[in-house]
């Protein structure tokens with residue numbers, strides 16, 4: 266069996282090879298940074314979408330879908346925003362052979378597609394809040410090295426856009442997004458930290474940005490989502506205003522919440538191991554694979570029992586795959602381990618006769634289940650697997666952060682650094698230079714580890730400091 270590069274020392278090599286082996290994406294498409302969703306990968310994406318939809322709709326958000334093309338005239342209304350995206354947009358300048366009067370932008374994100382229409386939808390305070398989301402593809406001409414799921418030019422994008430009655434309501438919406446994300450992250454078994462980005466690293470046009478970061482080994486971090494408070498920065502240029510209860514005309518305060526297929530990349534990055542991908546059962550295309558072992562006598566009985574078992578488990582709502590291919594059992598075990606299937610059920614002659622199964626989970630635990638209530642036993646094994654995956658992920662998460670009292674300590678880059686920072690941009694940049702990375706920002710809520718009160722700023726020695734996180738974003 267082939268082995269993968271070492272995850273700890275050659276992370277990106279490991280990541281790319283594991284994705285190939287698991288057949289989650291095909292990166293041979295002839296446009297750089299635009300990959301093909303394979304059947305297996307698409308099924309993971311469908312689960313990702315289902316969880317995002319479930320959690321956002323719980324908070325009262327409704328689905329919409331806006332067009333992919335945005336007129337240049339609308340795109341350019343908010344100055345910071347256009348400055349931030351100018352180098353990243355694809356332009357459509359022709360319809361057939363005809364030059365378009367107004368060139369069209371292929372949406373890199375949908376503020377400028379939605380907000381002219383929001384200005385028509387919002388009239389009165391009774392129209393607020395307006396909370397809508399869409400899951401669409403967006404396009405960004407990435408200049409950095411592209412990586413499947415992590416940095417792509419065609420993004421499978423979840424974006425919520427809201428209009429609120431005032432600044433406090435918008436701040437509350439940001440908190441509500443963070444709570445919704447905590448539920449999503451729980452589903453995907455992804456411990457994360459919410460960080461308010463420093464001024465120089467916020468979303469173009471935002472009042473402030475809160476990013477969701479996860480550690481992925483050493484000082485490396487991965488931003489897996491963001492939520493932004495826009496204040497009136499977009500509603501003024503786009504004219505989104507309403508008649509307030511007192512009769513005055515006011516501009517709405519807006520927020521957005523963005524997620525993407527990066528979450529699939531995050532799950533691979535966090536849980537994957539030397540054998541390949543490890544899926545939590547929430548995201549797994551197949552939660553269970555049944556492998557019949559049909560050599561020699563009793564083969565018919567084994568096949569019949571395996572098919573019956575698959576039918577019963579599917580009736581319970583589980584995603585089950587029956588691997589009836591001609592491969593040897595050992596090759597099948599290897600294949601489904603690489604693909605990250607949480608639970609493999611081996612069914613041979615003995616199991617078929619005794620109405621039992623041998624269950625092997627992706628974390629290496631193997632045990633017989635049955636004959637009493639085999640189905641219940643399988644469901645319980647899956648739950649127990651997720652619980653162990655969670656414990657493992659939480660331990661690894663907590664161990665990924667370390668307080669650095671000086672820039673020298675930070676430079677070791679063995680962990681994501683927790684540093685005292687005075688808040689000055691100059692000190693922020695000093696920290697970034699030391700780590701050849703980024704000052705991620707200040708935590709929203711508790712830190713992953715309790716470091717006690719902050720000390721002197723590692724940049725200037727000021728005692729007026731707060732805790733901040735510093736790492737090397739992928």
Ligand SMILES: [Zn+2]
Pocket residue numbers: 686687688689692722723724725726727
């Ligand atoms: Zn300082």
